[in-house]
Amino acid sequence: MRAERVAERLRARGRRMTVQRRAVLAALRALGCARDAEAIHARARRVYPHLGLVTVYRTLDAFVADGVAHAVHLGDGRVRYDLSEDGAHHHHVVCLRCGRVARVDRCHLPAPRRLDLPRGFTVTVHRLELFGYCGRCARRS
Amino acid sequence: MRAERVAERLRARGRRMTVQRRAVLAALRALGCARDAEAIHARARRVYPHLGLVTVYRTLDAFVADGVAHAVHLGDGRVRYDLSEDGAHHHHVVCLRCGRVARVDRCHLPAPRRLDLPRGFTVTVHRLELFGYCGRCARRS
């Protein structure tokens, strides 16, 4: 998603596009897969060195609320973020040894109506995270 | 899993069974689906009122390490726990409105070899969480 497209989305919700937010956007784009606020902060500072970590948190919240990014929860107590790409819902595989995270592009979950859910429940979103070993770590262990 | 079976598992790893751990085990059994440390603490105190929250955290860690319980991550910044039942791997559905959590018993994920993973990756575990609305909340919104 280009900066101007993101700016539009933000404005549509009464938010503003700022230098800081552009820096965070650039960092998200540059880093790629599921990075946490600190990594994003560090990277964004290359573009805008005065950027505060607090601003990164606030920007990421805004991005998620407006559908520009989405949060990834790997269960290690910190939230990671991915830029939303149009239509491409995806998941992640995490190496249990080195922590590397990679994308899994196709979503293999059966349609919600085919899951046998407890009575009454309707499913609108799901999260799937895979854990295992990357090639390099598998060879070593 | 009965208390004595749990005691064996703990001892097999050089750990001990204590009154406190029995209380946590009873609480896990009584509460059922995916409850957090605080809820478990509150419940376990009915049996052993002096029980400290710290002990609950430590006990849950031990249980998870020894396969007596497992952690459930719903992405709200606190970890929940389920007692392990023999063989029954399951997932959860969470109501986005009232927060109710229910079990989804069958696991619908294709076999790992049928997932197209990034090259080199091997998957050993996965986590799947579903989100949507329970019958009561769906009716109201």
Add this chain to the structure above:
DNA sequence: GGCTGTATTGAAAATGACTTTCAGCTTCCG
């Protein structure tokens, strides 16, 4: 049934990932 080495416990303090507060600054609608 005691002894004893070591795991376990609870209280208090520490940690770490966020969140809030607040005064000053910046966007952007008009």
Add this chain to the structure above:
DNA sequence: CGGAAGCTGAAAGTCATTTTCAATACAGCC
């Protein structure tokens, strides 16, 4: 351009969880 409303950074605050530490209690061994 003007100014209301959104944003920013620093410092302080939350909150779930972890660590520290001295006292206690399991459990294998006489």
